[in-house]
Amino acid sequence: MSTEVRTFIIPDANPDQIRHTVAAFLRSVVVDRIDTAYADGAWRMLVLYQDARLKEESDQIESAIKGDLLTWREREAERSGVAREAIVSDEVIADIARYAPTTERELSTILAAHAAEAGLYGAAMVQSVKATLDALIE
Secondary structure (H helix, E strand, C coil): CCCEEEEEEEECCCCHHHHHHHHHHHHCEEEEEEEEEEECCEEEEEEEEEEHHHHHHHHHHHHHHHHHHHHHHHHHHHHHCCCHHHHCCHHHHHHHHHHCCCCHHHHHHHHHHCCCCCHHHHHHHHHHHHHHHHHHHC
């Protein structure tokens, strides 16, 4: 999810005119940061934010992918007779869920950040992500 930017100018002469607009906007978004400055008889307000609806949707998608990957890892660990962490760590699963790679190349970029390799499981992890995304679209 990307951060958006919106600016407001709140004049000294009539601040109530925009106060309601700013308040309504701030209730509808997830604020990352607010910066203010005063110049030429008005406050300038810079708001870095994420759309709350998009963030909620993104969180739901991430949660579904993570759940499916955890289930896949559990089955794979039982089948292989190894510990779950030997298949893939919780930290890596969280990042895979966050970025939702749909190709092995995208997956390899995520794994490289963790000094890990796809090994035998790369295709299965990508397939799990794709299946989850497809199920959510239907």
